[in-house]
Amino acid sequence: MTRNLLSILLLFCSLWGHAQQLSGLISNSEGKPISFANIYIKELATGTTSNIDGEYQLPLPEGKWHLSYRYLGYKTKEVIVNMSKNDLEMNVSLASQTYQLKEVKVLASGEDPAYFVMRKAIAMGDYYSKQVSEYSNMVYLKGSGKVTKVPGLFKKKLAEEGITANKTFVTENISKIHFLLPNKVEEEVISIRSSGLDNEANPMQFITTNLYNTRDDGFISPLDKSAFTVYKFRLESVFEDQGRTINRIKITPKRKGRDLFKGYLNIAEDYWNIHSADLKLKLPMTDVHMRQMYAPVSEDVWMPMSFDFSIKFEGMGFGMNGMYVASIKDYKVTLNPDLDHDYLKQAELAKKQEAAAVAELTNQAESKVLSVKEKKRKDEIQSLLDKNDMSNAEMRKLYRLMEKDNQKEKKIKVKEPLEIKIEKVKMAKDAKEKDSLYWAEMRPIPLSSDEKISFIKKDSISLIRNSPEYKDSVRQANRKFKFKHILFGKTYKYKESQSQLSTPGLLSFDKISFNTVQGITFNAPFSYTKKDTLGHYFDINTDFTYGFSREHLDFSVGGRYRYNGMKRAWLGFEAGSKAVDFNGQTGIDPMLNAMASLYFKDNYLKLYDKNFVNIWHQTDLANGLNLSTKLEYANRKHLVNHSNLSITNPDHKSYSPNIPEGVATNLVGDNKALTFMARLEYTPRHRYSIVKGTKRMTSFHQQPTFALAYRMGVKNLLDSDADYALLQASVKQELPLGFNDYLSYSVKAGRFLNKNKVFFADYHHFNTSKPTLMLGGGLSTFRLLDYYKNSSTNDYAEAHVQYTSDRFILKRLPILNNALAVQERVFANYLTQAGRKNYWEVGYGLSQIFLLLDLEVVWSFDGNQHQDTGLKIKLNF
Secondary structure, X not given: OHHHHHHHHHOOEOOOOOOEEEEEEEEEOOOOEOOOOEEEEOOOOEEEEOOOOOEEEEEEOOEEEEEEXXXXXXXXXXEEEEEXXXXXXXXXXXXXXXXXXXXXXXXXXXXXXXXXHHHHXXXXXXXXXXXXXXXXXXXXXXXXXXXXXXXXXXXXXXXXXXXXXOOEEXXXXXXXXXXXXXXXXXXXXXXEEEXXXXXXXXXXXXXXXXXXXXXXXXXXXXXXXXXXXHEEEEEEEEEEEOOEEEEEEEEXXXXXXXXXXXXXXXXXOOOOOEEEEEEEEEEOOEEEEEEEEEEEEEOOEEEEEEEEEEEEEEEOOEEEEEEEXXXXXXXXXXXXXXXXXXXXXXXXXXXXXXXXXXXXXXXXXXXXXXXXXXXXXXXXXXXXXXXOOOOHXXXXXXXXXXXXXXXXXXXXXXXXXXEOOOOOEEEOOOOOOOOHHXXXXXXXXXXXXXXXXXXXXXXXXXXXXXXXHHHHHHHHXXXXXXXXXXXXXXXXXXXXXXXXXXXXXXXXHHHEEEEOOOXXXXXXEEEEEEXXXXXXXXXXXXXXXXXXXXXXEEEEEEEEEEEEOOXXXXXXXXXXXXXXXXXXXXXXXXXXXXXXXXXXXXXXXXXEEEEEEEEEEEEEEEOOXXXXXXXXXXXXEEOOOOOOOOOOOOOOOOOOOXXXXXXXXXXXXXXXXXXXEEEEEEOOOOOEEXXXXXXXXXXXXXXXXXXXXXXXXXXXXXXXXXXEEEEEEEEEEEXXXXXXXXXEEEEEEEEEEEEEEOOHHHOEOOOEOOXXXXXXXXXXXXXXXXXXXXXXXXXXEEEEEEEEEOOOOHHHOOOOOOOOOOEEEEEXXXXXXXXXXXXXXXXXXXXXXXXXXXXXXEEEEEOOEEXXXXXXXXXXX
């Protein structure tokens, strides 16, 4: 959501016909301009919004029109305008809203009257979120932002891209939107331009998302059915607007969290719909203030007519301020034919004291066509809507009744399609080519002086940059070799052939590492990739690694080719020589081992020399069913330590030999192995999307994933010494238990069907991270298990379970519930092997601290005996 909120810089616009223009300035009683005020024409169901300076412009045809000037905190001003064939200038002053206390029935509980209003609004939320089954509109959005701070390290680079502190960037967009329940959105970008930002835009989330349901965006709305558990409500006042009484409700979170709003929500009396909203979000390093104004687009249908957002970002030395305003017009709505819309009519008639007579007539008509059960449900709904002292339990009951009544009856249950259709934004051919004259005529919200200057500068630069000569010079410069590429590396991109070449740099410090076998190492990878729009993809990678203490150069080359994007079918190979971890799949991170070695003389990593060649293949046999196979031949040799280098040695230790502790030397001696591996993985009803001829499976789903893996050493063939067979079965799953609460588990079990000749590299190894510092590591990682110590050829089973919550222990404490913006988790890991005591560990952690690290406390047990207690720091990058 944070990413999407920032991408609002690149959104919307509305399309106006040729007509004379009404313009002017909207100000308050003190003469100060009102930014982003809404102007609405009832007869045309359209309008516009003022700019940051309070200026507005509105093309109107000849005739008599009723205009409403509105903004949060001000009284709506109704004005009748007679438009002739000439332009008309009309300045409008809005008076501050007059608030008054509401006469309410004081309940014995002393509960604030806001809770009565919010219960009604929440109960009606399901209806209002489905009230309109289809609509279309025209949308304009203008984003205006400034970079306020740039770290010195990036100033020069960003200046080359035209980004400097306090320089204004503007993007404006005109789009045609079509929405169809439940969530199908089609967009056609009519025109778009930017003074310095990317021209790509996707406004759908902000135009189609409503405050009745924000869970999919990661937030709990004040109108969510669980709102009473996380929000406090207070009725500040009431005011009159457009013939309705509006309740001004103050929203206050009960706890701190990036998933909660605070501010004000205005709810219409009797109808219980949103009138307007003035809400804030506190996101990591980002503050968002958003305001929405609703208006009647047809009888009893209120839809958003204007949005304005202010966003302030500060973090990692960067700063950015943005103000974004969207204006919506030309609504065409279709009421949902599957809903009963009489609730609103009954509420309106009740307001005129005619509900009793109408209810009697309605009940007589209903009784002829409705079942007894249906009539009873409708009577219960109306009875609850009429209550003036609804409890939380009654609110939840009303919500359930409304939800059930609003569900469309289906004779045949249709399963959700597996393919997730990605709604593509349709871009008009000339959307990016409209000139300033076009925008001056079609833009509904005037540009401010800073925004005008920004576009003037961009237009002058664009004349140069769009010339063929300039483009050719840039293309040649990007491909031209420079000496600094040797030092810092370079990726050469060839857009015409959809390919690129990447080379390393001598000063690429992330390519330098250390281990006791090779000493200081320098890694120099080269890669070449090429792809097309039919799902084909090819890459080839070469890798040079030199160990300075061992005085040895390792070289390997590998490639892969995706020959069928829809079946995710790959064919690949790799060959060469490497110094390889005995636990090649889930061993210690080389960088983490380097730090542990150099600073504490803990050389956890144990290596052997591997000269090898392999060929592999994988493909989808059916949707969600994937088969991967691999055949490898390797000549494996024992290695010894060649370096005693360290930066510090607090305990005056010596490095341990390059043999895992407790492992017999004959298990790590020279040997040859021909190995065959196969893995079959299945996820039922695994959903997917298709992008450019390639099938992409969803990474987050609720279905379990089952896997069966087989690995065997082939005896004698090509002088292979290995002779074993291992079979492993596993299942993993992540289940949502509530809003931002998840339960994850993973279970594995394996058996060596044959272990006639098994070398230590062929043992089954477990995923562990022994040092205090962790670089990565997921659900199936043991935190305190020793490296290699439990590796074996015995039958084994391991289980991992983890519960993650926004509010578990610490955040329920009165002192800390508003002091932390992190997630909590509890977890347990278990390992059992034939002939050994059961090992298990439990832990508690805080994650996403400063968005960069996790902290954990872990206790481990060997059988029933407490073994160790550890503090873990996990870096997430």
